[in-house]
Amino acid sequence: MQRLMQMNVQVSEPVYLKDPQGTDLGRRIIEHSVVLIDELGLEKFTFGKLAASLGTAESSIYRYFDNKHRLLIYLIGWYWSWREYKLVFDTANIGDAATKLERGVRSITEPVTDKGNFGYLDLRALYRIAVSESSKAYMTKEVDEEHKEGCFGGFKRLCDRLRDMVLEVSPKHPYPAALASQVVDGSMVQRFFAEHLPSLTDKGTKSRIPDNFVHLVFASVNTPKR
Amino acid sequence: MQRLMQMNVQVSEPVYLKDPQGTDLGRRIIEHSVVLIDELGLEKFTFGKLAASLGTAESSIYRYFDNKHRLLIYLIGWYWSWREYKLVFDTANIGDAATKLERGVRSITEPVTDKGNFGYLDLRALYRIAVSESSKAYMTKEVDEEHKEGCFGGFKRLCDRLRDMVLEVSPKHPYPAALASQVVDGSMVQRFFAEHLPSLTDKGTKSRIPDNFVHLVFASVNTPKR
DNA sequence: CCATTGTGATAGTATTACTATCTATTTAGA
DNA sequence: TCTAAATAGATAGTAATACTATCACAATGG
Numbered sequence: 001m002q003r004l005m006q007m008n009v010q011v012s013e014p015v016y017l018k019d020p021q022g023t024d025l026g027r028r029i030i031e032h033s034v035v036l037i038d039e040l041g042l043e044k045f046t047f048g049k050l051a052a053s054l055g056t057a058e059s060s061i062y063r064y065f066d067n068k069h070r071l072l073i074y075l076i077g078w079y080w081s082w083r084e085y086k087l088v089f090d091t092a093n094i095g096d097a098a099t100k101l102e103r104g105v106r107s108i109t110e111p112v113t114d115k116g117n118f119g120y121l122d123l124r125a126l127y128r129i130a131v132s133e134s135s136k137a138y139m140t141k142e143v144d145e146e147h148k149e150g151c152f153g154g155f156k157r158l159c160d161r162l163r164d165m166v167l168e169v170s171p172k173h174p175y176p177a178a179l180a181s182q183v184v185d186g187s188m189v190q191r192f193f194a195e196h197l198p199s200l201t202d203k204g205t206k207s208r209i210p211d212n213f214v215h216l217v218f219a220s221v222n223t224p225k226r
Numbered sequence: 227m228q229r230l231m232q233m234n235v236q237v238s239e240p241v242y243l244k245d246p247q248g249t250d251l252g253r254r255i256i257e258h259s260v261v262l263i264d265e266l267g268l269e270k271f272t273f274g275k276l277a278a279s280l281g282t283a284e285s286s287i288y289r290y291f292d293n294k295h296r297l298l299i300y301l302i303g304w305y306w307s308w309r310e311y312k313l314v315f316d317t318a319n320i321g322d323a324a325t326k327l328e329r330g331v332r333s334i335t336e337p338v339t340d341k342g343n344f345g346y347l348d349l350r351a352l353y354r355i356a357v358s359e360s361s362k363a364y365m366t367k368e369v370d371e372e373h374k375e376g377c378f379g380g381f382k383r384l385c386d387r388l389r390d391m392v393l394e395v396s397p398k399h400p401y402p403a404a405l406a407s408q409v410v411d412g413s414m415v416q417r418f419f420a421e422h423l424p425s426l427t428d429k430g431t432k433s434r435i436p437d438n439f440v441h442l443v444f445a446s447v448n449t450p451k452r
Numbered sequence: 453c454c455a456t457t458g459t460g461a462t463a464g465t466a467t468t469a470c471t472a473t474c475t476a477t478t479t480a481g482a
Numbered sequence: 483t484c485t486a487a488a489t490a491g492a493t494a495g496t497a498a499t500a501c502t503a504t505c506a507c508a509a510t511g512g
């Protein structure tokens with residue numbers, strides 16, 4: 001399964017200047033930027049530090065990405081694409097719509113505990129980046145233009161799949177898309193809160209995030225519009 | 227009511243070096259930073275531009291705030307404190323727990339349409355900042371230390387109040403605090419999506435956000451643990 | 453009238469976010 | 483095999499940013 005994902009997960013939107021998957025330096029840029037952003041946080045991460053870590057010059061990196069914001073969009077896009085493939089796999093060949101929805105919600109809200117099998121890319125580090133930094137990919141003044149360019153297509157495709165699972169169970173649900181995006185985004189935020197602001201969450205929340213979201217989704221799905 | 231809020235809303239946590247409410251320049255710093263951050267976005271907002279807008283020197287601003295991140299924490303903290311006071315008012319003297327919860331959810335998830343009556347501070351602009359930038363206040367590597375300092379007290383107090391309203395209706399709810407923080411944070415995220423990534427939401431979501439959250443909360447509250 | 457407080461102006465440093473240019477090496481194709 | 487294109491690395495330079503430090507000045511209050 002991971003081999004298959006390895007073959008399929010890619011970022012199709014042209015957020016890069018030159019495809020980093022296609023060259024050795026490109027792949028090392030991805031590998032090292034994941035490690036460095038995870039370590040330093042996005043604010044303190046710079047192309048200068050990345051270049052130093054790679055033993056190359058800043059100018060080489062600028063040949064792949066316009067700036068660190070585009071690089072972030074690329075990494076987060078990769079992450080959502082990966083989550084989408086995982087979702088497709090985790091819910092394949094399930095006939096019952098409710099079972100499918102439950103599995104889907106669990107698939108999306110589960111933490112990443114495995115380092116993955118993507119060669120150079122550390123999936124756990126990427127997951128931590130997604131939890132802490134993904135909102136910064138779209139919470140900007142450029143969001144409208146970047147959205148037009150298709151920069152957030154990975155996120156949208158994932159949300160759409162979950163929305164469709166909701167609709168399969170409950171075709172008249174009043175706000176299926178909003179519910180889906182709430183689950184996708186909310187599970188990341190809850191993960192962050194559980195880790196860093198535990199006083200905002202309930203005891204044991206961290207390990208129960210998927211259960212909580214399953215409860216929430218089915219409560220919503222089974223409750224008629226008032 | 228607004229006069230009372232004017233008297234009560236303040237940021238008690240020492241996120242500032244010198245209380246900006248206490249001086250004329252301080253108040254102008256708040257006023258102009260709200261306008262500028264709203265206009266430029268946090269990334270392009272700088273103390274240099276703020277100083278130019280105020281007709282003063284950068285060094286004067288550094289006497290009030292260590293850096294723009296602390297200023298952001300201050301502004302967002304102010305916003306959450308204001309929402310808390312609004313919540314208290316909107317739910318005062320309601321005996322029935324369910325009615326109180328519904329009013330509370332509506333209070334928290336309602337958009338700000340009024341410019342407010344806070345003299346120098348444009349509440350609508352602050353609301354837009356809160357929608358777009360609030361997550362950047364805590365999604366950083368310094369979050370743990372800043373949380374210990376009490377920088378996010380306003381957010382926590384608001385979530386705690388909503389959690390208590392949930393518990394009043396359903397004392398055995400499995401994850402009342404997580405539900406509360408989901409509503410508080412999620413309503414901002416949904417607002418942003420409706421504005422900038424409408425393909426992620428359902429038709430008419432924008433005007434139905436409070437309804438959707440009321441539905442969600444009551445669905446959750448009325449659904450037993452599985 | 454003197455000490456404190458608040459403000460403004462200037463100057464300077466290190467870092468960041470780029471842009472431009474030149475050279476060297478590898479690779480693909482004719 | 484020769485040539486052209488692609489790739490990478492090195493160097494240099496610019497403008498903006500995020501500060502820090504210092505000095506001078508005015509108002510204010512006891």
